[in-house]
Amino acid sequence: MAESDPPGMDLQRLRAHLDSALPGLVRADLSGELIAGGRSNLTYLVTDGHGRWVVRRPPLGHVLPTAHDMGREHRVISALAPTAVPVPRTVLSCPDPDVIGAPFYVMEFVEGTPFRRAGHLDALGAERTRAIALAMVDTLVALHAVDPAGAGLADFGRPDGFTARQLRRWGKQLDASRSRELPGIDELHRRLAARVPESPHAAIVHGDYRLDNLLVDGGDRVTAVLDWEMSTLGDPLTDLGLLLAYGSPAIPDGAGVSDAHLAAGYPATDEIAERYARGSGRDVAGLDWYAGFAFFKIAVILEGIHYRFAQGRTVGADFDRIGGVVPGLIDAGLARTR
Template sequence: MPDTPPGLDLDRLRARLDADLPGTVTGPLRARLFEGGRSNLTYLLEDGEHRWVLRRPPLGHVLATAHDMAREYRVLAALHPSAVPVPEPLLLVEDTGPIGAPFYLMRYVPGTAHRDADELAALGPERTHALGLHLVDTLVELHSVDPGAVGLADFGRPEGFLERQLRRWGKQLDASRSREVAGLDALAARLAEALPTSPAPALVHGDYRLDNVLVGPDDRILAVLDWEMSTLGDPLTDVGLLVMYTELARRFDGVLPGAALAPGFPPAAELVRRYAELSGRDVSGLGWYTGFASFKLAVVLEGIHYRHSQGGTVGAGFDRIGELVPAFVQFGLESLKES
């Protein structure tokens, strides 16, 4: 394990942890950057006896409305006592002194994040199918949380949520433009023209998918991760996102490999039926939400592509991120036509 990965100063970090959480770290502190993250940076911290996870914003180009460590920490603290499985948050540091950026620390959860089909296929079709349905069940559990009961009544503004989301992601696209992508502006315009009426608001995750949860040896979800896009809003945005990831993995095999290709993983239609049955929500207009999910992820990938071009990314695979954007745009346009 590297002693000092990019984005951390272990000596200054150790001093801050000793001051704020005295006695927590009992041995020499070591850190490793988790691979696979494409936005906020996530590190495993160890002292030879204990493990923790640290999250901080990316290096380099950072959009003003993204990478809010305090917001992530707040939702974890609110949900940890609930039935929604999340890591236990331990410390939020909002000043930049220790590592050059705000960060938060949470307890390590020893689970598996299934990121590709080969890894998931080892479970076998029956277990894979059950895990896919459990992914939906956990999302329904999240959407059933009463925000006021967990201290998140002011975590977002549900009224006008979809309209504001479109404006926000349009601004983020403008802030990260470095090239022309065919169809991207047309997708944004068509989404605005067909804006649906939202159901009752709920706490939404914003990036809900199988590789953003940790799974235990009994195939149960131990923790939902990566809450940087969470807010109060339209719960169908999470469902549309899950459909997009599932369908893109199937339709663009080799462009966007994913766990949905594993034998037994439920098709998108089954995931949607499961959600509708358990939540009682109307999903007849889900095509719009799938198109919106495609637009959001296209913008996210463009932002990562921009940071990579400016030398502000850490890890492997960033040179290929820009190639994925047209696939998201095309699928978004197709979803809107179907809707």
């Protein structure tokens, strides 16, 4: 790797692979940068001075089993291209880790802003913030309306027993990232396991749906849904529960996690749930379990990031704050599952 290469990305080897697979795509030497804000898979913006592309690869260091599957991300984005769900156009998938040091895929650059901070939304005003948040909910409704078989994703997951299997999976992910005592997290897991709901009709589930995983244009329209690494077929209410959890006070200001929900005009969680229910036609009466599970899942995700930070294997800023958010998430999950 050259000194000018961003961490985890060999631009010369990337160009050589693109020249071989797609001759003529790249017209000059590549330059690139790590896009700030990623907390899991690494995302890079690369350019040859003429075109711009985005490259995704797994994180450096500790990687949890079953996570960070580049092939799955590439497949679901490609499948959703003809639907009403806005996604970038995929360019290439490379499962060979020898090219840049890990599997990766390339997609077209899409204009738009991932609103991560309340201050950025406050600069737009409460009315536009509300419109953006409601567009986010409507885009989730559109995703869950896609017929998996019609999109070529009938075998993208195993919907039967999805919620119970997800709970087991995230329990295992927690065990793989344990590096400190987390009071209450095992009790939260036990409560969730005792009341696993029967899943409704399966949908394509994003798995980490929130505002800063979307790109929004100047007209307050969603131009792309990003970060599909946790996508599968399963219970669509898990996406809604996660969206509600990300909009709760358990995600504090200045914690290294998105605080967009604190912006003036951002709808309350009850209004988000009601708009989703109205748009999707789904029954959302059992959302307490899904919200409790969401708090558990976010806690495990952030604990995994804290684990990598403690090992010195993270790239980017704000990682020192991530670990401090986890106890509040556990408490919020316990409150929703009393």
